[in-house]
Amino acid sequence: MTAGAIGSAGERYDEVPYPGQAIAHTSPDAMATKGTLFGMSPAPAETCRVLELGCAAGSNLVAMAVPLPDARFIGIDASQRQIEMGRALVRELGIGNVELTAGDILDLSADLGEFDYIVCHGVYSWVPAAVQERILEIFARHLAPQGIAYLSYNTYPGCHLRAMAREMMQFHVRAIPDPAERTEQARALIELLKRFAHGRSGPYEKILEDLSEHMGQVPDYYVFHEYLEEHNAPVYFSELVATAAAHGLQYLAPANFITWEHNLPSELDGVFQQFSDRIVREQYLDFLSNRMFRRTLFCRAGVPIAQAPRLDAVERLLAIGRARPVRPDPDVLSNGEEEFRSPSDDRLSTNRPLAKATFTVLAELMPRPISIGSLWRIVSERLNGGTDAAAGPAELARILLRGHLANLVKLRVSAPPLVFSPGSFPVASPLARLQAARNERVVNLRHEKNDLDDLDRFVLPLLDGTRDQAAITEAVVTEVARGGLGIEDAAGARLEDPQKVRDVAADAVNHSLERLAAACLLTA
Numbered sequence: 001m002t003a004g005a006i007g008s009a010g011e012r013y014d015e016v017p018y019p020g021q022a023i024a025h026t027s028p029d030a031m032a033t034k035g036t037l038f039g040m041s042p043a044p045a046e047t048c049r050v051l052e053l054g055c056a057a058g059s060n061l062v063a064m065a066v067p068l069p070d071a072r073f074i075g076i077d078a079s080q081r082q083i084e085m086g087r088a089l090v091r092e093l094g095i096g097n098v099e100l101t102a103g104d105i106l107d108l109s110a111d112l113g114e115f116d117y118i119v120c121h122g123v124y125s126w127v128p129a130a131v132q133e134r135i136l137e138i139f140a141r142h143l144a145p146q147g148i149a150y151l152s153y154n155t156y157p158g159c160h161l162r163a164m165a166r167e168m169m170q171f172h173v174r175a176i177p178d179p180a181e182r183t184e185q186a187r188a189l190i191e192l193l194k195r196f197a198h199g200r201s202g203p204y205e206k207i208l209e210d211l212s213e214h215m216g217q218v219p220d221y222y223v224f225h226e227y228l229e230e231h232n233a234p235v236y237f238s239e240l241v242a243t244a245a246a247h248g249l250q251y252l253a254p255a256n257f258i259t260w261e262h263n264l265p266s267e268l269d270g271v272f273q274q275f276s277d278r279i280v281r282e283q284y285l286d287f288l289s290n291r292m293f294r295r296t297l298f299c300r301a302g303v304p305i306a307q308a309p310r311l312d313a314v315e316r317l318l319a320i321g322r323a324r325p326v327r328p329d330p331d332v333l334s335n336g337e338e339e340f341r342s343p344s345d346d347r348l349s350t351n352r353p354l355a356k357a358t359f360t361v362l363a364e365l366m367p368r369p370i371s372i373g374s375l376w377r378i379v380s381e382r383l384n385g386g387t388d389a390a391a392g393p394a395e396l397a398r399i400l401l402r403g404h405l406a407n408l409v410k411l412r413v414s415a416p417p418l419v420f421s422p423g424s425f426p427v428a429s430p431l432a433r434l435q436a437a438r439n440e441r442v443v444n445l446r447h448e449k450n451d452l453d454d455l456d457r458f459v460l461p462l463l464d465g466t467r468d469q470a471a472i473t474e475a476v477v478t479e480v481a482r483g484g485l486g487i488e489d490a491a492g493a494r495l496e497d498p499q500k501v502r503d504v505a506a507d508a509v510n511h512s513l514e515r516l517a518a519a520c521l522l523t524a
Helices: 008-015 028-037 059-065 080-093 127-140 159-172 180-199 203-217 220-227 238-245 265-274 280-291 352-367 372-383 393-404 430-437 454-462 470-479 497-517
Strands: 049-054 074-076 098-102 117-118 144-155 249-254 293-300 318-321 338-341 347-350 409-412
Touching: 008 028, 028 117, 028 144, 028 203, 028 249, 028 293, 028 393, 028 409, 049 059, 049 127, 059 074, 074 080, 080 098, 080 238, 080 430, 098 347, 117 127, 127 238, 144 159, 144 372, 159 203, 159 265, 159 293, 180 220, 203 249, 238 280, 238 293, 249 265, 265 280, 265 497, 318 352, 318 372, 338 352, 347 352, 352 372, 352 393, 372 393, 430 454, 470 497
Parallel strands: 049 074, 049 117, 074 098, 117 144
Antiparallel strands: 144 293, 249 293, 318 409, 338 347
C-alpha cells in the first residue's frame, strides 16, 4: 500500500510514512496510450488534468508534473505529515502545477470538476467498504467523457494465503502498541513458524518459506501497512468489474500488459480461446497465475471501446525500442532466426525479415522515439527490396503490437522534451537532480525509475545548465581528491595519482553524460 487511508489511518501514516514513488503505469501518457489502443480519444498529456486519491507525499504526481508544465495535478491524502512533505518538495522544485491537500476521501468536494486521468494506487484494498464505494463514485462523477481511471488492488485467489499469514501476525502483535515493535514481532513470528515447519512435508512448509523470503525483501513500512493495518480486503477481478459497472464504469484494459498472458502454451491457448468474454478470460488468468495484485484501467460505461488493442491505433503512436539483438550483427535479410532481449530479459525469436529489421532499427535508435511512418521508411530501405519490403505500415504495426505485448517495444502517444546528446551546457530534470543529491531513486522524464552508479549520481546534480563539460570534470577531480568519489582505469583499478585521475576524468564524465542522456534524464 502506498497511501494514507481514512480517519485514524491517516494518523498511522503520519506515524509510519509510506515513501511514495513514481508509478510508470499511472503517467498520463501511459494511460492515454492504453486508451488509444482500445479505441478511445484520451486527452493529450501536455494539457491534461490529473487527480490522485491517496497521493502520499505526492512523489508520483510531482514526477508527472515536472515535464508537463501546462497540465494540472491535484492530490489528496489523509496524512497531514505526508502532504506537508509533498508541499515542501513542490516549493523546492519551484513548480506551480501541483496542488496537494490533506483530507478525507469521503469529504472530497463535488466541485473539483472533471479530470482526464484519475489515479488511485495502493488504497482500495486497504480501506473500509464505504471508502471503496466512494472511490468508484469519484471515478464516475469526476472522469471526463474520455477520461481514464487507474485502480490498483489486492486480488484473489493469490491473497488467500497472504490473508492467513496476516491474521496470524495480527494475533501475535495484538497487545503491542508501538509500530516498530509490532513490525519486528510480526517478522519474528514468520521466522519462528518457518523454522518449526522446516523438514516437514506438505504445502505449509513451502508457504512459510515463500513468505519468509518475501518478508526479507520488503521494508518495515511495507510490512506494517500491508499486514498489520486494520483493513486489507482483496477482491476477485470479476467481482470488482461488476461493482464498478454498478457505478457507471467499464473495464478498459490492464494498466500493464503481462508478457506470459499473450504467449500461453498451445494446450492452454486452445482452452482460453473458448472465452469470448474477456472479463471471464482475465479471471481465469488470475486463477492460472494465483494472482495477488492487479492494476486496472476503467472508463465511463457509455464509451465505445475495443475488446483488444487496435492495429489502426498503433499506426498513430510512437515506437521506442526496449530490446537489442543477441548477435551484434543480425542478418535481417535472410530467413535465419535472430533473438532479441530486453533489459528485463523478455525475449523474442523470429526469422521474419520485417520483424528482424524492425527490432534492429529500434535498437539502434534507443531510447529515441520514432513515428510508425518514419520507422517504416527506414525499415523498408533496410530490407533492400526483399519479400517483406512491400508489406506496408499495417504489417509493421502488427509486429510492433506483438513487441509491445511482449515488453520489447514501448508504444506512446507523445514524447516528453528530452535531449539525447548532452550538448555544451547539459541540463537534467530538476527532480532528478534533487533526487540524486538526496541519494534517492531517480525518476526520469518518462516517469521511469533509474538506478545510478556513484559517478552518475555525483554528476547529475551538477547539470543545471550553468556548467560545461570542463567544469563538470573539474568538480569530479576535486571530489576524487577529497575522497568522496573514486575513478577507475580501463582495467577497473582505482586511481590515486592526481594527474592520472585528471587524465581519465574527462573521458569518464563524457561517458557519464551519455549514460544520463540514454536514461532519459536530460532536457532542453
